[in-house]
Amino acid sequence: MLLMEKVAMLTRQNETFALAMIIESKGSTPSHVGKMIVYRDGTIEGTVGGGLAEHYIIEESVKAIQKGQSKIVEYKLNKHAKDGIQMNCGGTLRVFIEVYTSRPELVLAGAGHLGYALAKLADFLEYPYCVVDDRIGYCTKERFPNASNLFVNEDIGEAMLEANLNEKSYVVIVTKDRDEIALKMALQFPIAYVGMVASKRKVINIFEKLKSEGVTQEQLEQVHSPIGLGIGSETTEEIAISIIGEIIKLSREKKPIKVKQLNR
Known part of the structure; x- marks a missing residue:
């Protein structure tokens, strides 16, 4: 496989990596x-020439990935030159390090009006997403034609389990009346984000119920509820924008939720 074909494949797979390319020698x-x-x-995979220069370029690429920022680096391959590295070649090398960051993978737990509005925004942003629900009539390919997957089960906990949540998953819980079950299942996995639409009273009741079932306070503190940025949103579409805005903001910070495994 050619290197650029691999880049295209990794991009389709929504992986995070860097491409280092010599732009001047x-x-x-x-x-x-x-x-x-x-x-x-x-x-x-691939090479920019090997040796000590390549070693430094790899180090800088890893740092760039961690910061999520592309950059240009330059090296003098002359150990006698000011700011030179311990090489005898004598030339100079400029390399562009392009960072490819993975996009948030949305898990929309709820296929109703808000879930639909979130899916439309995900389509616009080209964010991959799947939809989870316990209602066959709502969670359909007609309503969500661009969803990567649809998971429907009368037991929404089972549907969430089928979604294979992972560290790239941004879970948005907007179910009709299965918030507690969806949230408990989501907190079993090292997901990047979980938010839930609910009133203050409902949140208190759900949290107390989950704590009685073994969910820790530390885990519950990771839940974003009220969900979304505080932009005064009122309509379904405005609420969806505030939620996506919060996800964009937090995805840049790259701080995955730390949770322990729960017994089902």
């Missing part, structure tokens, strides 16, 4: 052209 260098995929753990 002067004098004697290990390579005048080259591309290299760098993963979060520092493993690579």
Whole structure:
């Protein structure tokens, strides 16, 4: 597989990685052209010439991934030059490190009006999403033609389980009346975000119920409820915008929820 084909595949798979590419080479260098995929753990595919320069480029690529920011780095491959690195080539190398960050993967627990509005925004932003519900008539391909998956089960907890939640999952709970079950299931996984639409009283009641079932206070503190940014939203569409806005903001911070496994 060609390297750029692999880049396209990783992008389709919504992976996070960096592509380091030589954009300028002067004098004697290990390579005048080259591309290299760098993963979060520092493993690579391809090369920009090898040696100490490549080692430094890998380090800078990992840092760029962690910050989520692309950058240009330059090296003097001359150990005798000011700011040079311990190489004898004598040339200079400029490399563009382009960071590809994964997009939030939305799990819309609830296929009603708000879930539908959230799906429309996800379509616009090209965010991957799946829909979970316990109602066959609502969770359909006709209503959500661009959803990656639809999970329907009379037991919404089972439907949530089928969604294979992971560290990329941003769970938005907007069910008709199954918030408690959906939330308990979501908190079993190391998800990136969980938010729930509910009144203050309802949140208190749900939290007390879940604590009696073994959910810890630390876990519940990760739940965003009230959900969304405080922008004075009132309509369904405005609420959806506030929720997506909150997800965009938090996805940039990259702080996954830390939870322990619960017994089902």
